[in-house]
Amino acid sequence: YGYSYSAVAVPAADPIEHINTVEDILSYRIGYAKNAFLCSFMKDKRLKLDLIASTNFNEQNFKKLLAGRIDAVYTPDIPSLMVVIKKMNIKDKVKIIKLPGIPAKLHVVFSKTRQHLKKKYDKVFDKINGRNVYTRILNSYLQP
Numbered sequence: 001y002g003y004s005y006s007a008v009a010v011p012a013a014d015p016i017e018h019i020n021t022v023e024d025i026l027s028y029r030i031g032y033a034k035n036a037f038l039c040s041f042m043k044d045k046r047l048k049l050d051l052i053a054s055t056n057f058n059e060q061n062f063k064k065l066l067a068g069r070i071d072a073v074y075t076p077d078i079p080s081l082m083v084v085i086k087k088m089n090i091k092d093k094v095k096i097i098k099l100p101g102i103p104a105k106l107h108v109v110f111s112k113t114r115q116h117l118k119k120k121y122d123k124v125f126d127k128i129n130g131r132n133v134y135t136r137i138l139n140s141y142l143q144p
Helices: 057-066 078-088 112-127 130-142
Strands: 002-004 007-011 029-033 048-052 072-075 094-098 104-106
Touching: 002 130, 007 057, 007 078, 029 057, 048 057, 057 072, 057 078, 057 094, 072 078, 078 094, 112 130
Parallel strands: 029 048, 029 072
Antiparallel strands: 002 104, 007 072, 007 094
16 A cells, blocks of 8 residues: 655764665664564664664654764654654754665555455455555645
């Protein structure tokens, strides 16, 4: 129903504007969540990941970023960064930099024992133009 682009948020004053290779951020201490999905770009063993176990890891990582305890906040999904930035009212203090690589596809999954629900879901999703509905709902959270 959509695509997920990976990104990092850094302080607005950070001179970095683009990330093309892992070498561009090897000196960064990057906040993220323990045992969570990493895009292939972020799986490089040389990266310094500061992993926390928390349900609100993005918010905690932004607090650490603003306190100078980490250099960047990673997420495999740009809107999740945007929502927290909006919630914390810090859009003038940070900037988001998209990471290179192929975006991850977003899917709804069903148990193998519930495949009949998948067929019903797909039918309704197509009928209501679900991709546009998803985008409209997502944008309602991201708008100022």
